[in-house]
Amino acid sequence: MSDCIFCKIANKDINSEIIYENEKVIAFKDINPKAKLHFLIIPKKHYNTILDIDDNETINELLSAIKEIAKKYEIEESGFRIINNCKEDGGQEVMHVHLHMLGGEKLKTSII
Ligand code: 5GP
Ligand code: ZN
Numbered sequence: 001m002s003d004c005i006f007c008k009i010a011n012k013d014i015n016s017e018i019i020y021e022n023e024k025v026i027a028f029k030d031i032n033p034k035a036k037l038h039f040l041i042i043p044k045k046h047y048n049t050i051l052d053i054d055d056n057e058t059i060n061e062l063l064s065a066i067k068e069i070a071k072k073y074e075i076e077e078s079g080f081r082i083i084n085n086c087k088e089d090g091g092q093e094v095m096h097v098h099l100h101m102l103g104g105e106k107l108k109t110s111i112i
Pocket of ligand 2: 005007008045095112
C-alpha cells in the first residue's frame with residue numbers, strides 16, 4: 001500500500017524508532033506516547049484490520065514480538081497492556097493493523 005504510513009515505516013521510507021524487527025513483524029515507538037513505554041507492533045505486510053490477518057505465521061510472530069519486547073524492556077514482571085483498535089467504533093485511525101503495547105508504569109484503568 002503505497003500511501004500507507006505504516007507500510008512506509010516498515011519499508012524504512014519514513015523514520016521511526018524501531019525497537020524490534022524480524023522477517024514478518026516490526027515494532028516502533030508511538031510518536032504520541034500515552035504511557036512511559038508505548039510501542040506499536042505491526043505485520044510488515046499490509047492488512048487493514050485485525051480481521052484481515054489470514055496467516056498463522058504472522059499471528060505467531062506478533063505474539064513472539066510481544067514476548068521479546070517484554071523481555072527487552074524488563075516489563076515481564078511488572079506487566080503491560082496490549083490494545084487493538086478496530087475500525088470506526090474501536091477508534092482505529094491508521095488502517096494498517098497494529099497492536100499498541102503500553103507499560104513502564106501503572107496504567108490508568110481502561111473501560112474493561
Ligand atoms: P490507532 O488510533 O489507529 O489505534 O493508533 C494509531 C497510532 O499511531 C497513534 O497512537 C499515533 O500516535 C501513532 N502514529 C500515527 N502516525 C505515526 C507515525 O508517523 N509514526 C509513529 N511512530 N506513530 C504514529
Ligand atoms: Zn500498510
